[in-house]
Each structure stands twice: as structure tokens, then as C-alpha cells.
Amino acid sequence: MDILIVGGTGLISSELAALAHERGDSLTLVNRGRSPVAAPPAGARVIHADATDAAALRATLHGMRLRRERFDAVVQFVAFGPDHVSADVETFAPLTQQYVLIATGASYRTPDRLDPLTEDTAQDNPHWEYARLKQAAEEALRTAAPAAGLGFTIVRPAHTYGPSKIPAFTGNSRHPWTIVDRMRRGADIVIPGDGTALWTITHARDVAAGILGLVGNDEALGRAVHITGDEALTWNGLYGAIATAAGIDPEAFAAQRVCVPSDALVAAAPDQAGSIYGDKMHPAVYDTSLIKALVPGWEARIAFEDGMAEAIAWFEADTARQTIDADANAMADRLAAIYRAALEQARA
Numbered sequence: 001m002d003i004l005i006v007g008g009t010g011l012i013s014s015e016l017a018a019l020a021h022e023r024g025d026s027l028t029l030v031n032r033g034r035s036p037v038a039a040p041p042a043g044a045r046v047i048h049a050d051a052t053d054a055a056a057l058r059a060t061l062h063g064m065r066l067r068r069e070r071f072d073a074v075v076q077f078v079a080f081g082p083d084h085v086s087a088d089v090e091t092f093a094p095l096t097q098q099y100v101l102i103a104t105g106a107s108y109r110t111p112d113r114l115d116p117l118t119e120d121t122a123q124d125n126p127h128w129e130y131a132r133l134k135q136a137a138e139e140a141l142r143t144a145a146p147a148a149g150l151g152f153t154i155v156r157p158a159h160t161y162g163p164s165k166i167p168a169f170t171g172n173s174r175h176p177w178t179i180v181d182r183m184r185r186g187a188d189i190v191i192p193g194d195g196t197a198l199w200t201i202t203h204a205r206d207v208a209a210g211i212l213g214l215v216g217n218d219e220a221l222g223r224a225v226h227i228t229g230d231e232a233l234t235w236n237g238l239y240g241a242i243a244t245a246a247g248i249d250p251e252a253f254a255a256q257r258v259c260v261p262s263d264a265l266v267a268a269a270p271d272q273a274g275s276i277y278g279d280k281m282h283p284a285v286y287d288t289s290l291i292k293a294l295v296p297g298w299e300a301r302i303a304f305e306d307g308m309a310e311a312i313a314w315f316e317a318d319t320a321r322q323t324i325d326a327d328a329n330a331m332a333d334r335l336a337a338i339y340r341a342a343l344e345q346a347r348a
């Protein structure tokens with residue numbers, strides 16, 4: 001197949017590019033060429049362009065002498081709002097028969113009880129602008145694509161990790177090594193709530209394999225489908241798996257744990273309110289029957305403990321990757337000290 005990926009060097013998109021390359025697909029990547037995560041696969045055509053500049057992107061794509069007149073599919077990873085997607089419909093309708101929008105599972109309404117989330121679960125996230133804009137992007141695509149004769153598929157990943165991304169509840173996004181550094185030097189590890197809420201975590205390679213199965217799949221046209229694993233961990237289990245992969249003794253790690261409510265985390269880091277109140281403080285378990293029906297044989301194959309061993313090895317292969325978030329460290333130290341003191345007062 002002839003596939004264009006808008007992105008191609010990010011967490012999920014680099015895994016998709018690698019899998020498509022392994023399959024023998026012809027790849028074109030559109031990105032700014034500044035990703036520290038992964039290089040494009042050998043032989044991929046790379047267009048360095050600002051994907052948010054619709055006019056410039058159209059001029060570049062429509063002016064190219066492409067090997068084929070049309071791409072079999074375009075996979076859009078970096079559209080974060082309705083205006084971008086509406087512009088994409090105009091840009092790509094003449095160039096492809098399938099436009100795949102990467103949206104988010106964070107747009108689902110948070111449940112009052114633990115029912116598996118399905119693609120028909122209402123989308124309503126009043127707390128997080130990112131999720132609302134992604135939902136609005138979906139709506140723009142559904143409105144504009146049919147009139148333009150553009151087939152489309154919507155993909156909703158949830159919390160995704162990979163070699164370059166070690167997940168945590170908060171304060172670990174830009175500098176993922178921070179949590180491992182804290183564990184290894186014996187610092188307090190802030191656990192949300194009492195650490196028993198279930199959370200679904202999926203390796204980027206598994207998400208990418210699901211996306212690749214939807215590319216060129218007529219049954220996926222006009223559909224929205226989330227791609228997640230079936231492995232739901234408690235936050236205690238998730239942090240424990242990271243600690244084990246980092247070589248931390250389980251008893252030593254247990255002494256590092258400090259449980260802190262979400263309200264306190266938001267009070268300490270107000271910029272994380274959307275992600276916490278609109279997503280991570282709620283248990284999340286997904287019904288994966290649709291992706292399995294659309295892509296027979298697909299399943300999330302990478303266990304979290306194995307994925308974490310891979311991630312630790314990736315960071316240890318180059319010390320330049322082991323950057324630390326000083327602000328996140330200060331926040332965790334401050335909150336942990338407050339709650340340890342409160343526990344001592346309660347015991348007294």
C-alpha cells in the first residue's frame with residue numbers, strides 16, 4: 001500500500017511507520033524533522049513541512065510528482081482541533097480514499113460505575129480542553145468528509161506508552177525518566193488515591209498494529225474504534241511494575257509509596273487539572289471487541305512488565321535521554337512531605 005503519515009516519528013506514529021515498512025508498504029512522512037524519538041524508516045519519503053499550515057502543505061503535496069496519483073490512506077496524528085481537520089478534508093480528499101484521524105479515548109464520558117467503555121459511550125469531557133477539541137475534530141470530519149467524497153476512519157487510543165515513554169499519573173510527560181530517577185534514589189513516590197483504581201495502559205506498538213489493520217480496510221470506513229489493551233492495572237500495580245523493571249526491591253518500593261488524593265495533586269499542579277479530573281482519576285476499562293472484529297487476529301500482545309523492561313533499556317542506552325523534571329520533583333517532594341506529616345499527626 002501507499003501510505004502517507006502526518007507525523008511518523010512520534011510515540012505511536014513511529015511504530016506505525018516501522019510496521020508499515022516491515023510489511024513492504026510505500027511510505028511518505030510529513031513532519032518537521034525534529035523528533036528525538038525515532039528516525040524515519042529507511043527508504044521512506046520525508047516531507048519536512050508544518051502540517052498545521054494548510055496552504056503550504058497543499059502546495060507541497062499537490063505540486064509533487066508522486067509515484068502514484070493517490071495515496072491508499074493518510075493517517076493524521078497531529079490534528080488537535082476541528083479547523084485543522086476541516087482543512088485536511090480539503091487537502092486530502094483529492095489525494096486519498098481513506099483518511100484516518102487519530103483522536104482520543106479521553107473524550108469518553110467518565111463512568112459512574114465500572115462498565116467497559118465502548119465506541120458508543122457518550123463523548124463528554126467537561127474538564128479537559130484537549131479531549132473536547134479532539135471530539136470536535138471528529139465531528140468536523142463526519143460533517144465535511146462525506147460531501148468531499150472522502151472515506152474516513154477515527155481511531156481513539158487511550159493511555160499509550162512505549163520505549164521512549166514511561167507512564168505515570170502526573171508530572172512525567174515531558175521527562176519520563178523522572179519517575180525512575182525518583183525510585184532509584186529512594187525518593188517518595190506519590191500514588192493517586194489509594195492506588196487501587198484500574199487503569200488501562202497499552203504499548204504503542206500494539207496500537208500501531210491495530211491502526212495498520214484498519215488502513216485499507218473497507219469495513220472500517222465511517223467507523224470510530226478505540227485501540228487499547230485488555231490489561232487493566234491498578235496504579236499500585238503500574239508503579240510496582242515500573243519499579244521492578246528499574247531494579248527496585250519490592251519492599252523498598254513499598255516504603256517509598258505515599259498516597260495522595262487527586263484534589264491535592266490538582267492543587268499542587270493546576271495545569272494538570274484536565275488530565276486528572278477529566279481522565280486519570282477515573283477507572284478506565286475498554287471493550288475491545290470492535291477492533292478485534294475489524295482486524296481479525298489483532299490483540300495487544302505486549303505485557304506491561306515487558307514493555308517497561310524495554311523502556312528502561314531504551315533510556316539506559318543513552319544517558320542524554322535521562323532528563324529530569326525539576327518542577328515535578330519539587331511538587332512530589334512537597335506533597336509527599338505534607339501527607340507523611342499528616343499521617344504522623346493522625347497516628348499521634
